[in-house]
Amino acid sequence: MTEKPLISIEALARRYPRHGGGETTVFEDVWLPIAKGEFICLIGHSGCGKTTILNVLAGLDQPSAGVVIVDGREIAGPSLDRAVIFQGHSLLPWMSVMGNVAFAVNSRRPDWSKDRVRAHCQKYIDVVHLTGSEHKKPAELSGGMKQRVGIARALAIEPKMLLMDEPFSALDALTRGSLQDEVRRICTETEQTVFMITHDVDEAMLLADKIVLMTNGPHAKIAEIVENTLPKDRSRTNIHKHANYYALRNHLLDFLVTRSKAFTAESGANGYDPKKPPIVRPGARPVAVETGPPEPGHAVSA
Structure with a gap:
């Protein structure tokens, strides 16, 4: 190297x-x-x-x-x-798919407007092929879908690692x-x-x-x-x-x-x-x- x-x-x-x-x-x-x-x-x-x-x-x-x-x-x-994806999905059960991803983005970008946060989250929800499931809670998702939310949440904060x-x-x-x-x-x-x-x-x-x-x-x-x-x-x-x-x-x-x-x-x-x-x-x-x-x-x- x-x-x-x-x-x-x-x-x-x-x-x-x-x-x-x-x-x-x-x-x-x-x-x-x-x-x-x-x-x-x-x-x-x-x-x-x-x-x-x-x-x-x-x-x-x-x-x-x-x-x-x-x-x-x-x-x-x-x-x-640095974003971490664990073996378990570690989603907040009372929040929707959009809410879970937005929670991370708001922590990373507290100065962003709600509309900008939502548009940014939607981009990564689309990337993991969960379009249409934005308002579902974790209890309504399969195991694979929950892990997709975790991946979207991690990528949405645009980590260095x-x-x-x-x-x-x-x-x-x-x-x-x-x-x-x-x-x-x-x-x-x-x-x-x-x-x-x-x-x-x-x-x-x-x-x-x-x-x-x-x-x-x-x-x-x-x-x-x-x-x-x-x-x-x-x-x-x-x-x-x-x-x-x-x-x-x-x-x-x-x-x-x-x-x-x-x-x-x-x-x-x-x-x-x-x-x-x-x-x-x-x-x-x-x-x-x-x-x-x-x-x-x-x-x-x-």
């Missing part, structure tokens, strides 16, 4: 007091630059501190060490520059797939910077520009950063047809199943530097091309 990152996670650590004395270090020495417009997915086993890192980015938790810099300023608490904590995990497969497509379309069109936690390898491959792999906790670190080698115009219906699909998927699964457990023991021998975790680009192996029968006197490799 040559240009200055929009977000810089530097030497981040989180420790908790241990019963009986001492401390438990969930993660430590986490370094990660995020460029403007990048979609980052963080993957790792339970206990490696994924949600805690997201909460620190949101300003909802304080690190034990290290800092997070956003657009040149250190995070010191929650801010409307969108944080998502497994926002589709509680939805059925069809609804989840539809929302994944919507989020990819919206974030690509708006060049929204996104930091997302997921346990779903296929979801990360579809959405992310880079997939960050965490080692197992305690003392978790970033093991490597995987650049997505699939085409930018990928979709759920064609992602499996690309040559790099299985190479990328197998690399991610191999880390989660095998390499994450052995990483700590092997990192010293590999010259691992947590400040500069390795960047890898898994790709399909080239296919041998038949060029005709071998010339006389030339051996054929097995």
Whole structure:
């Protein structure tokens, strides 16, 4: 990364007091630059501190060490520059779709008139395909529609960083797939910077520009950063047809199943530097091309 990152996670650590004395270090020495417009997915086993890192980015938790810099300023608490979409929709049940989105916009733009706020909210309600449902209350909406309201509300405040904590995990497969497509379309069109936690390898491959792999906790670190080698115009219906699909998927699964457990023991021998975790680009192996029968006197490799 040559240009200055929009977000810089530097030497981040989180420790908790241990019963009986001492401390438990969930993660430590986490370094990660995020460029403007990048979609980052963080993957790792339970206990490696994924949600805690997201909460620190949101300003909802304080690190034990290290800092997070956003657009040149250190995070010191929650801010409307950072919007969070949680696993649950977190809507205000007594407000309509329009009311929930407008509540966030009014907080961000207190000087705007009611008409301007309504027009701005309508733009993002339309973006998530909820046109016609503006006056419905959350109790009248399906689970997928509620998450769409949450996405519209987050995008409507036009944050510098969108944080998502497994926002589709509680939805059925069809609804989840539809929302994944919507989020990819919206974030690509708006060049929204996104930091997302997921346990779903296929979801990360579809959405992310880079997939960050965490080692197992305690003392978790970033093991490597995987650049997505699939085409930018990928979709759920064609992602499996690309040559790099299985190479990328197998690399991610191999880390989660095998390499994450052995990483700590092997990192010293590999010259691992947590400040500069390795960047890898898994790709399909080239296919041998038949060029005709071998010339006389030339051996054929097995």
